[in-house]
Amino acid sequence: MNRRSLLLALPIIALLVWIVAFPNVAVVAGSLEGGGTHWREFLESPADREALWTSLWISVASVIASVAIGLPLALLLQRAEFPGRKVLSAVATLPAALPPLVGVIAFLFLYGESGAVTRSVQALFAMSRAPWALSGPWAIVFVHAYTMYVYVYLFASAALENFDTSLDEAARGLGHGPLRRFMRITLPLLTPALAGGSLLVFMSSLGSFSAPYVFGGGIRVLSTQIINSKLNDAIGVAFVETTVLALSAVAGLILLRWLEGRRQYTITSKGRAVRTPVRSRAARVAAIVLSTIVVTVLVLPHGMVLLTAFAVDGAWTTQVLPPEYTLDNFRRLITDPQLLPPIRNTLVMALLATAANVLVCFVIGYLTVLRKFRGRKLLEILAVLPWTIPPTAIAIGLASTFDAFDPLHGKVLLVGTFWILPLAYFIRGLPLVTSAVQSSLRQMEPSVEDAARGLGASWWLTMKRVVIPAAKPGLIAGAVLAAITAVGEFVATVLLFTLSNRTVSVEILQQLRSQAFGTASAYSVLLILLTFSLTLLARWFQGRTDPVAVR
Amino acid sequence: MAQDSGAAASLTLDHITRRFAGQVAVQDLSLEIHAGELLALVGASGSGKTTTLRMVAGYELPDAGAIRLDGRDITKLPPEKRGFGMVFQHYALFPHLSVQDNVAFGLEARGIASTERRARALQALENVGLGEKASRQVQALSGGEQQRVAMARAMVIRPRVLLLDEPLSNLDPTLREEMRSELRATLRRAAVTALFVTHDQEDAFAIADRVALLQHGALLQHGTPEQLYDRPASRAVAEFIGRGVLVPADDRGTHARITLGGATQDVAVTRSGGEMMLPNALAVLRPEALHLKTDGAGWPGQITARRFAGAVMAYTVDVGGVSLEVLTPSRGGTVNDNVRVLVHREPVALVSA
Numbered sequence: 016m017n018r019r020s021l022l023l024a025l026p027i028i029a030l031l032v033w034i035v036a037f038p039n040v041a042v043v044a045g046s047l048e049g050g051g052t053h054w055r056e057f058l059e060s061p062a063d064r065e066a067l068w069t070s071l072w073i074s075v076a077s078v079i080a081s082v083a084i085g086l087p088l089a090l091l092l093q094r095a096e097f098p099g100r101k102v103l104s105a106v107a108t109l110p111a112a113l114p115p116l117v118g119v120i121a122f123l124f125l126y127g128e129s130g131a132v133t134r135s136v137q138a139l140f141a142m143s144r145a146p147w148a149l150s151g152p153w154a155i156v157f158v159h160a161y162t163m164y165v166y167v168y169l170f171a172s173a174a175l176e177n178f179d180t181s182l183d184e185a186a187r188g189l190g191h192g193p194l195r196r197f198m199r200i201t202l203p204l205l206t207p208a209l210a211g212g213s214l215l216v217f218m219s220s221l222g223s224f225s226a227p228y229v230f231g232g233g234i235r236v237l238s239t240q241i242i243n244s245k246l247n248d249a250i251g252v253a254f255v256e257t258t259v260l261a262l263s264a265v266a267g268l269i270l271l272r273w274l275e276g277r278r279q280y281t282i283t284s285k286g287r288a289v290r291t292p293v294r295s296r297a298a299r300v301a302a303i304v305l306s307t308i309v310v311t312v313l314v315l316p317h318g319m320v321l322l323t324a325f326a327v328d329g330a331w332t333t334q335v336l337p338p339e340y341t342l343d344n345f346r347r348l349i350t351d352p353q354l355l356p357p358i359r360n361t362l363v364m365a366l367l368a369t370a371a372n373v374l375v376c377f378v379i380g381y382l383t384v385l386r387k388f389r390g391r392k393l394l395e396i397l398a399v400l401p402w403t404i405p406p407t408a409i410a411i412g413l414a415s416t417f418d419a420f421d422p423l424h425g426k427v428l429l430v431g432t433f434w435i436l437p438l439a440y441f442i443r444g445l446p447l448v449t450s451a452v453q454s455s456l457r458q459m460e461p462s463v464e465d466a467a468r469g470l471g472a473s474w475w476l477t478m479k480r481v482v483i484p485a486a487k488p489g490l491i492a493g494a495v496l497a498a499i500t501a502v503g504e505f506v507a508t509v510l511l512f513t514l515s516n517r518t519v520s521v522e523i524l525q526q527l528r529s530q531a532f533g534t535a536s537a538y539s540v541l542l543i544l545l546t547f548s549l550t551l552l553a554r555w556f557q558g559r560t561d562p563v564a565v566r
Numbered sequence: 567m568a569q570d571s572g573a574a575a576s577l578t579l580d581h582i583t584r585r586f587a588g589q590v591a592v593q594d595l596s597l598e599i600h601a602g603e604l605l606a607l608v609g610a611s612g613s614g615k616t617t618t619l620r621m622v623a624g625y626e627l628p629d630a631g632a633i634r635l636d637g638r639d640i641t642k643l644p645p646e647k648r649g650f651g652m653v654f655q656h657y658a659l660f661p662h663l664s665v666q667d668n669v670a671f672g673l674e675a676r677g678i679a680s681t682e683r684r685a686r687a688l689q690a691l692e693n694v695g696l697g698e699k700a701s702r703q704v705q706a707l708s709g710g711e712q713q714r715v716a717m718a719r720a721m722v723i724r725p726r727v728l729l730l731d732e733p734l735s736n737l738d739p740t741l742r743e744e745m746r747s748e749l750r751a752t753l754r755r756a757a758v759t760a761l762f763v764t765h766d767q768e769d770a771f772a773i774a775d776r777v778a779l780l781q782h783g784a785l786l787q788h789g790t791p792e793q794l795y796d797r798p799a800s801r802a803v804a805e806f807i808g809r810g811v812l813v814p815a816d817d818r819g820t821h822a823r824i825t826l827g828g829a830t831q832d833v834a835v836t837r838s839g840g841e842m843m844l845p846n847a848l849a850v851l852r853p854e855a856l857h858l859k860t861d862g863a864g865w866p867g868q869i870t871a872r873r874f875a876g877a878v879m880a881y882t883v884d885v886g887g888v889s890l891e892v893l894t895p896s897r898g899g900t901v902n903d904n905v906r907v908l909v910h911r912e913p914v915a916l917v918s919a
Contacts, residue, residue: 179658181654181658184645184652185654187644187645188624188648189646189672191671199671
């Protein structure tokens with residue numbers, strides 16, 4: 016059995032060493048070339064020091080803002096019953112359904128200098144200029160908070176769902192008031208969940224590219240600085256910057272993982288989590304007003320993009336809302352020979368990457384959860400490694416590794432070809448699909464496989480009837496997540512695309528630059544629809560294959 | 567600031583009613599619990615006993631009626647101001663605090679200095695025999711130990727009233743037997759007013775001074791365990807409390823005539839309602855009140871099953887289609903034996919059909 020596992024594992028380990036580990040090692044090695052001159056250059060450049068510092072504090076601020084939004088929202092929706100709760104909890108995760116670049120342009124249309132909300136406020140108070148400028152670090156934090164609080168919300172909600180309310184009641188009976196109970200009981204017990212959610216926010220913020228790219232307004236962060244250095248052919252400095260970005264990510268990972276693990280308690284009691292109805296009339300009215308406001312704010316970006324998708328290109332200048340509407344934008348997406356290829360490219364490349372993810376990650380999941388062999392730990396680390404590395408770093412690694420045909424040094428020429436982007440998407444999907452498959456398989460009793468073999472089932476029959484069905488829910492969930500990420504991918508894409516394989520995200524940016532807001536939004540609506548239908552597809556699949564979900 | 571008075575108080579439930587989404591959970595319930603008394607609320611699941619306890623604790627508000635502590639209305643007082651101790655069904659120990667910090671947690675709310683807090687918590691733990699486990703994490707304790715920590719945590723604040731929600735339901739049977747007497751001893755020693763909820767009448771009988779039986783949110787009967795067992799107020803009480811078979815009886819005042827399998831026996835009777843004769847009476851035949859003979863007087867029947875129960879033998883006897891259970895020390899009978907069943911312990915309780 017051991018031999019077969021090893022035979023299966025070796026080619027995959029070799030592949031991952033080549034496409035995941037090797038490019039990153041190459042980046043670090045490249046940064047050291049020339050005896051540390053690049054590092055000296057980096058340390059002596061005020062621009063780079065500023066970029067590192069700004070990247071770090073924006074990420075910390077994004078974490079704080081996300082916790083400040085996500086935690087109260089989770090507490091409210093999990094603990095209280097009030098009019099409007101169902102609607103609010105239905106839209107609470109909506110921001111996560113926006114591909115990164117789409118979220119950014121939605122904010123531009125709403126809160127930008129000529130955005131609908133900005134212009135409304137300006138008109139309402141008869142101001143001569145826009146009341147604010149959506150630019151600089153706080154604009155980035157604002158966008159991050161909107162799109163990333165969902166991580167904290169989801170983690171905190173899941174923890175609260177298993178939170179035994181009688182713990183709070185016990186503290187209450189012992190004489191403690193609400194603030195004390197929150198600080199002494201609820202918060203400590205939510206720490207692991209908050210650390211988990213914060214980790215995702217921190218990593219996403221650190222690697223975030225589209226928000227600083229569009230709203231930066233001249234400020235520097237590491238992810239944009241890397242692109243600049245690369246475009247200026249200062250590849251050595253780009254390697255240093257990439258290494259620093261990756262190291263910051265790893266430091267954040269270690270810190271938050273430590274916090275997560277330090278306070279991990281199994282709550283042994285099997286109490287229930289209950290929602291307290293809001294009874295007083297004033298509080299109910301406040302709840303209705305507040306949830307209406309929050310729902311509006313959450314839905315507004317989607318609504319704005321949808322509205323602008325019907326706006327005539329170039330017509331929206333100083334008005335509060337676009338003045339003229341047409342169906343033409345959507346018609347042109349399908350008929351214009353210049354506009355259709357990005358859609359086809361996006362779909363084909365996402366499909367290729369996800370299909371490869373499903374195949375490879377299933378085997379990795381199977382080997383790491385159900386089999387024992389030397390190298391199991393290595394395989395697991397290689398598969399989740401891309402998760403700890405910001406996408407900019409992945410892209411730089413790929414760009415500098417697969418830029419020439421040199422088999423002796425492990426290089427093949429992919430840069431400038433169609434295949435570089437599916438490869439980048441595949442790498443980004445690896446940790447997502449692998450961990451989903453692993454968690455599905457962990458729920459399966461390992462002895463079930465042995466039992467099937469003991470009953471005389473062949474290896475293949477056991478796979479088909481026992482292992483694959485057990486892995487299926489995770490495989491579907493992971494594949495959908497990977498496909499959504501690939502469809503909306505922007506960071507790696509913008510570094511690696513060529514004219515022939517440019518994607519919808521790249522095209523959105525192009526259209527935005529030429530002031531074609533209508534066309535850019537029509538593309539964005541397409542991305543949103545794709546994301547939604549993928550999610551629905553996953554739900555439908557899960558409902559069909561998983562009897563537990565039906566019940 | 568929560569109270570820390572220590573003196574046992576009396577508790578009055580005055581016509582309280584609680585509905586959930588139109589369903590009545592507790593219906594016009596009135597009960598008096600005297601200072602220092604141990605009262606058990608007994609009932610099947612869904613009988614409203616836990617809702618009642620939660621209203622007394624302050625976690626639920628009654629829709630109607632009042633709760634009084636030493637005559638003072640506390641119906642709307644929040645739980646943190648009641649100064650009651652509560653032992654939760656699953657203990658609700660704080661998993662992130664040590665055993666000692668769990669116990670000291672209630673003292674913190676009372677503004678007691680840290681050193682005194684620790685000393686009192688340790689003392690409370692020693693009282694339940696867990697002094698040397700004070701610095702442990704609660705997860706490292708066994709179920710029985712967790713139960714005792716929950717007790718110590720509730721007792722250390724010197725509660726005016728102690729509330730216990732199914733305190734023994736999470737323990738295995740042997741431990742449960744042991745904890746019954748231990749719990750009663752602890753409560754007695756503390757001389758605290760205690761209200762505890764259980765679905766297990768043996769727990770109630772072993773621990774409580776008085777038992778109140780609830781069904782569908784209404785109080786069926788309350789009294790000492792002996793009263794409920796020997797003189798049930800209604801058919802429902804007789805069916806819930808203890809084992810026994812209810813058979814039709816002809817109430818004749820001081821005695822009743824019971825005819826089974828064509829034979830009659832006259833037995834002395836008692837009624838919880840007093841001397842009023844019951845037109846449609848049922849006699850409660852407890853297994854230990856019956857006796858078997860091979861011939862002579864008594865109802866004729868046939869042994870259909872026989873179960874060895876240690877001190878006694880349990881026989882099932884078919885008497886004219888009625889299955890009677892008989893507990894007797896005599897081991898002589900075997901299945902299919904023809905026997906006579908005699909009532910040998912009187913009076914027998916009568917209830918209305």
